Amino acid sequence: xxxxxxxxxxxxxxxxxxxxxxxxxxxxxxxxxxxxxxxxxxxxxxxxxxxxxxxxxxxxxxxxxxxxxxxxxxxxxxxxxxxxxxxxxxxxxxxxxxxxxxxxxxxxxxxxxxxxxxxxxxxxxxxxxxxxxxxxxxxxxxxxxxxxxxxxxxxxxxxxxxxxxxxxxxxxxxxxxxxxxxxxxxxxxxxxx
Amino acid sequence: xxxxxxxxxxxxxxxxxxxxxxxxxxxxxxxxxxxxxxxxxxxxxxxxxxxxxxxxxxxxxxxxxxxxxxxxxxxxxxxxxxxxxxxxxxxxxxxxxxxxxxx
Numbered sequence: 001x002x003x004x005x006x007x008x009x010x011x012x013x014x015x016x017x018x019x020x021x022x023x024x025x026x027x028x029x030x031x032x033x034x035x036x037x038x039x040x041x042x043x044x045x046x047x048x049x050x051x052x053x054x055x056x057x058x059x060x061x062x063x064x065x066x067x068x069x070x071x072x073x074x075x076x077x078x079x080x081x082x083x084x085x086x087x088x089x090x091x092x093x094x095x096x097x098x099x100x101x102x103x104x105x106x107x108x109x110x111x112x113x114x115x116x117x118x119x120x121x122x123x124x125x126x127x128x129x130x131x132x133x134x135x136x137x138x139x140x141x142x143x144x145x146x147x148x149x150x151x152x153x154x155x156x157x158x159x160x161x162x163x164x165x166x167x168x169x170x171x172x173x174x175x176x177x178x179x180x181x182x183x184x185x186x187x188x189x190x191x192x193x
Numbered sequence: 194x195x196x197x198x199x200x201x202x203x204x205x206x207x208x209x210x211x212x213x214x215x216x217x218x219x220x221x222x223x224x225x226x227x228x229x230x231x232x233x234x235x236x237x238x239x240x241x242x243x244x245x246x247x248x249x250x251x252x253x254x255x256x257x258x259x260x261x262x263x264x265x266x267x268x269x270x271x272x273x274x275x276x277x278x279x280x281x282x283x284x285x286x287x288x289x290x291x292x293x294x295x296x
Binding site: 015016081082088 | 266267274
C-alpha cells in the first residue's frame with residue numbers, strides 16, 4: 001500500500017537532493033534517448049523529430065525544466081506563507097519529468113518514427129483511413145504519460161510550496177501556460193545553434 | 194481475561210455545545226485535598242493528540258525538520274507543511290484565548 005502511495009505521490013516521501021539526483025539521471029537518459037532517436041523538444045512536454053547534437057537536446061530539456069521550475073518558484077514565493085527551499089521545487093519538477101521518459105523511448109523506435117513522419121505528409125482527409133494501429137497505441141501511451149507528468153509536476157509544486165486548493169491549481173496552470181510559451185521559444189532558439 | 198487499561202483522552206470541547214472546557218477541580222494524587230476554581234487548559238493541550246505528538250517528536254529531534262523527516266520516513270516539505278499547519282492552528286487558538294480574556 002505504501003509502495004503504491006509512493007508511486008502515485010512520491011513527493012510526500014522524497015524531496016530535495018534525492019529527487020534532484022534521480023531527476024538528473026532521468027534528464028541524462030532523456031537526452032540520450034532524444035539524441036539516439038533523433039527527437040527534439042518543442043516546449044515543456046512536446047517533442048518532434050530533428051537531428052540535433054547531444055549538447056543541444058540536453059540544453060533543450062534543461063531549458064524546459066528550468067523555465068517551468070523558475071516560474072513555479074516565483075509563484076510559490078509570491079503565494080505561499082511557508083519557507084520554500086528551491087532544491088525541493090526544482091528537484092520535484094525534475095523528478096516529474098521522468099514520467100515523460102517512456103514516451104521518448106517509444107517515440108525513438110524507428111518504426112514509429114517512420115510512421116509519424118509519413119503521417120505528417122498525409123493529407124488531412126486521408127488521415128482517418130491511414131492511421132496505423134501502432135501509432136494509435138503510441139498516442140494512448142503518450143496520453144497516460146502526459147497525465148502522469150502533470151499529476152507529478154502539480155503535486156511536486158503543491159508539496160514544495162505548501163499550497164492547496166484553487167490557489168495551487170490556478171497558479172500551476174498559469175505558470176505552465178507561460179512556461180510553454182517561454183519554453184517553446186527557448187527550445188527553438190537552441191535548435192538553431 | 195485481564196482487561197487492558199484504556200488511555201483516556203482529555204476532552205477539550207463540550208460534547209453538548211462544543212464550547213471550550215476549563216478545569217474546575219484539581220485533586221492531590223496522595224491526600225484528599227481538592228482545589229476548585231476556573232483554570233484554563235494550556236494551549237498545547239487544546240491541540241488534537243496527533244498535533245501534540247508531532248510537537249513532542251519535533252522537540253525530541255532538537256527542532257530539526259530534517260531529522261524529523263528522516264525518522265518519520267517523510268519528505269522535508271511534507272513535515273514542514275505539517276508544522277506550518279500546527280503553527281496556524283496554535284495562532285488561531287491563542288487569538289481565541291486572548292479574545293476570551295479581553296471579554
